[in-house]
Amino acid sequence: MTRILLLHGPNLSQLGSRDPAQYGTATLDEVVAAARAEATPAGADVEHFQTEHEGLLLERLHTARTDGTAAVIINAGAWTHTSYALHDALELLEVPKIELHLSNIHAREAFRSTSVIAPVCDGSIAGFGIDGYPLAVRAALALLGRRA
Ligand code: DQA
Numbered sequence: 001m002t003r004i005l006l007l008h009g010p011n012l013s014q015l016g017s018r019d020p021a022q023y024g025t026a027t028l029d030e031v032v033a034a035a036r037a038e039a040t041p042a043g044a045d046v047e048h049f050q051t052e053h054e055g056l057l058l059e060r061l062h063t064a065r066t067d068g069t070a071a072v073i074i075n076a077g078a079w080t081h082t083s084y085a086l087h088d089a090l091e092l093l094e095v096p097k098i099e100l101h102l103s104n105i106h107a108r109e110a111f112r113s114t115s116v117i118a119p120v121c122d123g124s125i126a127g128f129g130i131d132g133y134p135l136a137v138r139a140a141l142a143l144l145g146r147r148a
Helices: 028-042 054-063 084-092 129-147
Strands: 002-008 044-050 071-075 097-101 123-126
Touching: 002 028, 002 054, 002 129, 028 044, 028 129, 044 129, 054 084, 071 129, 097 129, 123 129
Parallel strands: 002 044, 002 071, 071 097, 097 123
Antiparallel strands: none
């Protein structure tokens, strides 16, 4: 079974009621389910982890180096724009990595258009709301197919 690790950073626990104009009305459980619905028929499994604590996210990424994780999809929330530690943890992890955002980070406040993690991810998906989740799973599986 191909194991995809789906990670969410801060404030994404509040999806569903957080700024629906930017993030839509789907809850965190619902966006995770959208990823799983794409992965399961393809024989892949989505493990999900969300945290408000940056160190826990870094530790989860370190664990992913040796626990059989095949690919990572990460919506890092605001840490996308600020965290060089997250950049470094992702850089250490040698599996396909997809950066994901619900909103189009390039069409919002200026600070959101910089992603410090983009250079250490294989690619980015932003602006498609919940539909970005199955797209990210497809991108991860395609990258794995190319590396196999
Ligand atoms: C986000 C975009 C970030 O700028 C923001 O801080 C979030 C959510 C998105 O999914 O659009 O928390 O990552």
